[in-house]
Amino acid sequence: MAKPLEFARRLHSWLAGSLSAEFNSITRTSSAILNDTAIEFVEVFAMSLSQVLPEVQSLSRLDKIRLIQILAQDLEQNDGSIIESGRSYPVWSPDQAFTAAAALLQALEEDKGRP
Amino acid sequence: MSVPQRFAYVPRDPSLGNASLAPMLPLTLIKGQSVETFGLVDSGAAINVLPYSLGVQLGFDWGQETRSVELSGNLATVEARVVVLSAVVGSFPPVRLAFAWAQTDAVSVILGQVNFFLEFDVCFFRSQSQFEVRPKP
Numbered sequence: 001m002a003k004p005l006e007f008a009r010r011l012h013s014w015l016a017g018s019l020s021a022e023f024n025s026i027t028r029t030s031s032a033i034l035n036d037t038a039i040e041f042v043e044v045f046a047m048s049l050s051q052v053l054p055e056v057q058s059l060s061r062l063d064k065i066r067l068i069q070i071l072a073q074d075l076e077q078n079d080g081s082i083i084e085s086g087r088s089y090p091v092w093s094p095d096q097a098f099t100a101a102a103a104l105l106q107a108l109e110e111d112k113g114r115p
Numbered sequence: 116m117s118v119p120q121r122f123a124y125v126p127r128d129p130s131l132g133n134a135s136l137a138p139m140l141p142l143t144l145i146k147g148q149s150v151e152t153f154g155l156v157d158s159g160a161a162i163n164v165l166p167y168s169l170g171v172q173l174g175f176d177w178g179q180e181t182r183s184v185e186l187s188g189n190l191a192t193v194e195a196r197v198v199v200l201s202a203v204v205g206s207f208p209p210v211r212l213a214f215a216w217a218q219t220d221a222v223s224v225i226l227g228q229v230n231f232f233l234e235f236d237v238c239f240f241r242s243q244s245q246f247e248v249r250p251k252p
Binding site: 093095096097099100 | 157159160161162163164182184185186187188189190195197198199211213214215222223225227228229230
């Protein structure tokens with residue numbers, strides 16, 4: 001088993017990237033991984049939250065705080081790249097224009113048979 | 116049954132990159148004139164919407180179109196008239212589409228439930244930045 005802080009680092013890495021991206025990373029850094037604990041590293045990929053939770057709960061108080069910081073930072077960065085704070089995002093969909101929809105259907109009905 | 120045609124998502128705002136990718140369908144609208152354009156395939160839209168200048172290009176006359184409709188959302192304050200025209204998507208046969216012709220150009224062509232989704236079946240593959248369209252069976 002890796003040391004708690006190392007585990008947190010790997011967990012962060014796992015959460016930060018997609019599976020395929022991480023496997024590409026593994027390929028590129030295979031020697032580095034093998035020098036470490038590659039089997040445990042791969043096991044992290046297959047873990048579900050219920051499997052990860054006991055490991056996380058076994059961390060020291062300090063490492064838990066650091067893990068929270070890492071995850072919060074990670075979430076903030078990912079969200080920020082998609083939806084920017086303070087920016088305007090207009091939604092033009094006439095999403096409840098059902099009366100208008102009925103009018104269009106009526107127009108189509110009236111238009112039937114026209115060239 | 117027709118074989119679906121696959122289209123790529125298109126970035127609508129280069130500064131936003133992938134965040135602005137949208138299913139913009141290339142299609143030809145035909146009335147008095149024929150105009151090639153892109154329409155936002157919008158399953159959340161109740162209706163099709165046609166921007167003002169495109170309607171004029173197609174040969175519609177605002178004063179002649181008397182059937183008015185009320186829009187909603189960002190378009191709630193914009194006047195709109197009902198128009199019916201032909202549209203060609205890919206190599207599929209032409210279909211009749213009814214649009215709310217909006218008196219603004221601050222909107223894309225929107226392809227909504229009535230009646231684009233009544234004419235075409237659509238599958239979105241957002242993770243692949245692609246979508247498929249085929250005529251109704």
